[in-house]
Amino acid sequence: MSPRTGRPTTDPKKNNTRIRMSDEDVKLLEICCQKTGMSKSDVIRQGIREVYEKVKEK
Numbered sequence: 001m002s003p004r005t006g007r008p009t010t011d012p013k014k015n016n017t018r019i020r021m022s023d024e025d026v027k028l029l030e031i032c033c034q035k036t037g038m039s040k041s042d043v044i045r046q047g048i049r050e051v052y053e054k055v056k057e058k
Contacts, residue, residue, distance in 0.1 A: 021029070032043045 029040055029043060032038070033040055036043065038046070
């Protein structure tokens with residue numbers, strides 16, 4: 001068998017998290033993705049970083 005192939009990365013994403021979302025939250029996420037051209041994962045990651053920046057200042 002050949003080794004697993006793919007793009008090498010300096011920031012591998014090995015962890016998975018599953019969340020439950022309301023229909024409204026899904027709708028808002030999809031709008032964000034359409035407007036920014038970002039993936040759902042990228043929008044969520046950016047949101048996490050924005051919240052982190054707010055809480056670490058306190």
